[in-house]
Amino acid sequence: MGFMDPGNVVWFEIGTADGPAVQDFYRSLLGWEFAVDADSSVGGVRYTRIMAPGMPFPMGAIYENADHPEEAMNVSIVSSDVVADQERLAKLGARVIVPAAQVADVTVFARLADPRGNVFSLFQNNQTPARLKEFADQGQEQMGEMLGGPVPGSYAWFEVGTTDAEATQDFYGRAFDWRFAFDDTAGGKRYYNVFTGNQWPSGGMYDLGADGVDYLMPDFLVTDVPSVTAKAVELGATVEFGPDTNPDGLVYSRIIDPRGNRFGLFSAPVDGQHA
Incomplete structure (x- = not known):
């Protein structure tokens, strides 16, 4: 594809x-x-x-x-x-x-x-x-x-946050033939990789449970999530989640910008790094 x-x-x-x-x-x-x-x-x-x-x-x-x-x-x-x-x-x-x-x-x-x-x-x-x-x-x-890949600051992932994982998977599966696979590197989080037809996933779905807020947002690659997250706050943004680290070394946070729009930041896992 x-x-x-x-x-x-x-x-x-x-x-x-x-x-x-x-x-x-x-x-x-x-x-x-x-x-x-x-x-x-x-x-x-x-x-x-x-x-x-x-x-x-x-x-x-x-x-x-x-x-x-x-x-x-x-x-x-x-x-x-x-x-x-x-x-x-x-x-x-x-x-x-x-x-x-x-x-x-x-x-x-x-x-x-x-x-x-x-x-x-x-x-x-x-x-x-x-x-x-x-x-x-x-x-x-x-x-x-x-x-050799996306540059820092670029769009490189999307994420669906859902309070009804079954309904979300059903809609996007029927709408666009998206496939969902549980991510066992996420440290026990209810996280699923989303395959939009390619060999590798291009997005994810976070099962937030009943207490979350549904969203669909772009995620941007950075080299240092904690420092960029802190800078976002200095510029008037609000941190909704994170920074947090997966066992494989991936670091991410979820931000609300000063206009009220949600986006994610992440840095890729370091090769060979495990908790």
Whole structure:
């Protein structure tokens, strides 16, 4: 399965009424760089691409709409037919927030909420499959040449937090053919790796039990979770969970940014490190 195949999470968006404030926070915290997308910034909408430090291609975007300001962060899932998927997912219990719409003649998107209330987008690019493959291969090649993987500050994982693991697995399994496998390296936590069709997991599901709060969020790679978490607090964010360490050495935390949006930080396990 390829990077841009349906069911993969490949993008994230931050909806906000104050783009400069969002840019200031994440530039200071994660070193993000920004560029306004002139083709998509029309009719009171300002769409700003987000790049990880030193990377020439975007991994997400800031969405500002003067007529309908919002504060939200969501992941985006590849679709081969947004209109058809919107109808299909509604029958599975999803709620349509923004109906399927065409953007700049190359993209169709829709924004929905799953049955637990978590917001996500469907994303369909109308460029040719050959061009999409070229883009995906270029991105993977550039990242490999630079650091052998995602650079610090980049989107590299997604996470579903749920108070009803059975319902969450049922919805996403039927919606996108996601597969869930218990992670026995998580130190006894009720954590599941999520396979979106690739050989390796690209996300996770945290079974929070009855006392948690459902969410669906992007996670960003950093080299030092405790120090970046502390910096987030200095910049006005709130720590919701962590920093915590798994037996395999993975360190992570869950943060609420100053605009009220949730995201995760993590550092990869050190090879050979075990508790």
